[in-house]
Amino acid sequence: MHLEFDHSGSSLGGRIRLWCLLIFVICAPWTQGPTGRSPESFDGSPVVAALEAWLLGPRWRLWADGPVDWGVLVYQDLKFVLFVALLAFFASRLLNKGVLNWPRCLAAGVLPSILVGFIPATLTVSFADFPPVPQLFLIYVFPLPGLVFGLAVGALLALLTLGRPGRLAGRSIGAARASIRPGKRGVGMTTAQQVRAPVGSVQGDVTRYLCAGAYIDEKFADRVVEEVLADEISAVAPSPDVDLEAVARHCLAAREIRYPRDLRLAGAFGVVALFAPLWLLFVAFLVAAAGQADRRRSLSTRGQRHPDERAFLRVGVQAGVLVLVAFMFVTGFSKLPVHGILSWLFGTYMSGIPAMLASIGAALYASMTMMRHDLATDELLRTTLSREAFAWPALPLVPRGDWIKDRLAAIRQAQDGNVTVYSGYTPFMGYANAQSNWKLAVPLLPAERPTGGPRPDAPTPFTVAELVDHVRERLGAAVEGDGAPGTGDAEVSGSLLIEDRVFADGATIGDDERFMSDQDLAPVMRLSPDAVQEIILNPTGTVRHYLALHLPLWGGDVVPSVFLHFSTVGDTLHLRCSNHVLGPVAADYHLVDRLRDPLTPERRRELLLGALSRTGTALFEAPLKALRHARFEHRHGKRMEHELAALTQDPMYDLGARLSIREMALSPTYFNYFQVTDAERIISSVQLHTLAIIRKFLDARGFDTTDLRSQQQTIVNQGIIQQGGTSIVGNQAVGTGASATQNAAGHPDMAAASSE
Template identity: 25%
Template sequence: MTSDPTSLPPGGTAIAVDRYLCSHAHLSPSFARYVVTELGAPSLRSTGQSFGVDLIALVRHATAAYRRAMWMRVLLSADLAGLVMAVLLLLVSGSLPYGDAVGGFAVVAVMTGLVLPYAVILASMLDAHRYAQRINSAGADLRDLVRPVDPRLERRLGEVMTGNVVVFRGGFPFGSCGLPLGSWSIDVDATKPALDPAGNPRQVMPFDPVDLHRELTRTVRAAGIPDLRVHNRLFVGGTGLAAVPTLLPDPMDRPAARVSPQALRLGIARPRPDVRTYLCMEKVSWNGELVVSLFVRAGLVAGDLFVEGHAFVLLPVRAEMCGLDRLARNTREILWYAARDTFRSAWRQLGRSPLDLLRIGMLHLARSRALAVDRRRVLRAQILDRGADTSIRALVADRNRIYLFALSDEESILNALRRRMLSGVEQFLDKHGVDTTQFTQQKLNIVNTNYNIGTALANAMAIGTNAVVGPTGQTQPAAAGTAGAPPAGSVPADPPWAGTP
């Protein structure tokens, strides 16, 4: 079976975040195993949003790196077993017939067993650095550097990259969107007419939330902000897929990543407790490393227009995953550093390779058992949360703001998106003859709202009109239960692949 290239989204643009993730897969076997397992292993749960990451390129590089690391561990384990047997044979060779010949063979086997780990590990390290160097000097598409994987997997990841639906786990729909920047809401009487220049009431033109979403989409897109993606996206709770039947074509497989335009409109016009459509504005900057997202939803209840907004940011990639910046730049340096690292780690890797294989086997066994439990729940018609906790892009994002320029860009992007969105709502209401006095006051309150952004370069910074910093130099923490704030522990401080083989 061959892959149909027309069924896949275009190749990645080799932006910084793609280069960092693909190269880190070659330099970190634990990360490569996590990517292969999370993106490629059978599951009944959804895959988190990509936020511009080329998942197809990532899974290709991770698969190549994972296979290389597994072959190295298998060879090292076999060498360790042969070395132990050769040493035992050497010890008992004196009591065996033809002891001298057996002892000589055992000596040769021991010497080979002592040299082979260096050769295996050195070859593996050189291959990993060779791929990382190719990624560093690649052109526009990282996919062509390695062989494709299962075409069905690539098609599914292509749908995730271009999808218009998010199936989330638990009660928080934005768990893969990064750190919260703030939430707000506006409530306006949409039946109160505005006054014309003569002071007479204007006629209020009826509208529905779908009209407002459509108008906001056009307004923000027309703003001309570069690298801005504006689209409606359906957010569905992991236990509420029955409300959107097309989301689960196969009950024994992952949920789909795309729904029809009609399902999107229903999520706006008739929202449910666990199914709602948001207008998503995603501004990608810093060569893909900084993503500011604004999610807006409008609702109309008994003549009152309700508009809510939630803003988040995905920070640049964690420093430990930026090994691409520290790679050797020529063949001589690559050989030197690979030989040095091999000399330092050969015996440690030789000794732990059987244990690593055992631990990897136990991890796969645990995942297989969890999948079997999920399938039994489906067969018994029990409730199963099929949502994604988070995404790989959110897991690799830093948790602390260490770049002052990124902090400034983050603030300016959020202000630009929020201002254009609020202006779009105001123009829409005015066009339909609705009095905007109440809206204007609430708009000013939102624009002047204080919000604190962590720390930058170890200095507390408070952003916004009349913002303050705590007396100890630390920013004031957000109040517990603040709308738009992710649940505690939703994105771990340490990535899930840390400490695994």
């Protein structure tokens, strides 16, 4: 989690100045204690003791104890000035990015502390003639004091700007809380934070965005393959207006494209690890810092500015400075008596030249590999996943393997089926969490005789299946008659889909012949009309029927769904309604609509710099990723062996879907205000027409609908029905300008009102 700070105020700047003042006091001569251990700590060498006194925590002084001490005083003061300058530099970098969190604050304190110890020490050891010192002294003097002091300085900065860990602080604390607070209009969704992203407008856009996400978001592609495709026995959770097979195929293709890249990066990783393992940290820092060289704070507040022509010049200068600093470090460190495994770890053998060359070469090779991969991915997105090119999508080829083809067939069956086999407590897998729900119970009593009118005929009995058929037939025409909302584009709204959907608990259907097949491992995802009719008439156990209505909007990026369950118990009709809204997929997946063909020079520079900044992370992850990909078939075989054994031995084996591909990619925010209002309008329209259709159905068959009308009005106006219990409401006012007062108990006016 990070906080976006408003730099125009003075509060944060004042805290930074207070931080600097506290550091000035901490490093003052009246605050600093003894410089460290006694001169006898390291074989009684006075040179070593002096070196320790010069290199430990930064301090400043205004006077010297003698003529010889003036050199030490000037050295300490210059080092303190360098330390403060580095602190200011790193703090300004954090402020320019507008991001502060505990790890970044700690880094802002640790890096300057280590640098003011390493750089002067390297120069001193390189150009001065000191006697040999123990290796333990090197470990103590260089990293440890700077690390401890830097952590303290960074923690002080974090406490002043952020507060305690886990607590939000700063000028924009309200906005930060709003950005992580679930929105009113949907569980897990919020409208408090604006996200700039292209919006869907054509039916099928959501499938295209998810296919693009396979190449943009590596974790998404890995989860689809590892947790959905490779789980052959489990059911698949369908979602409206999504071609799940196309998404799965693109996820497989994206992994195959990334595998050669990971192999090359793993090779670069291995070369550096062979020559000097600790230099891997330098390689990662070098490419990350070089990639951030052009990330200056832009004055543009309404759009994104691409890097200019001098971007790579700034990258080269920053990389050159870092290489020069590393060369000074390794040159000085190689003069110290470091031998054995420490010499290999630090790369100080042969004056550090092999380690330097291997690290620089690996950094260049890894950066070029990432750049080529990102350019190829960008070309693939522009040429095959744009709205124009995706009109007739050519699905990518899948790796060889009969089980993959069978699993894709199961995904296709689930997409076209009418069954959802779920795992866990909530059955509505693939449709997002419930936004709201309500239920009502209507007594099936004969209609009352109208005053002065003839006695009505006896009520005509009906079955739940007849009611479901009647609602299905009337509801589609009623909702479409209201008009589907959109953004002004006739193609924004999709087609209304009304279906019978059966929900079954995956842990209880292992012996149910309706859901198990001798040919397939996964449960059956489509039931015959007769089987669905039987479930409608007998709503018991862990298998239930719902009449589902879906209307994909905004190219399928927003899908309101209403699930209606009907049942009769004795002389009472029960109706349960559950409302769901599938929100937009992640904003990054929509960026495919921003790409223009051909590739512009500005976009090319942005791609290359982005690839450079991600090279360090990709380099460290590449060996494990390449190994996991190479052993994918082996791991899948072992997993299936264990799953099949559990299936035959455990009578409560869970066959349900544990996650949904569509929900896996949900964005935490909506992109447009009208996406929310359109979804609300559809849900309100379905609720209104459903109740009206049921009321007319019962009226036509001679049943009393007085109670239903009362509950209908409550749902339409408030969306809440209280059944049973006691509700105590104090003073309450409704409407603009309304007011309410509450009288004390026993007031004579209240007693008079009660008696009336």
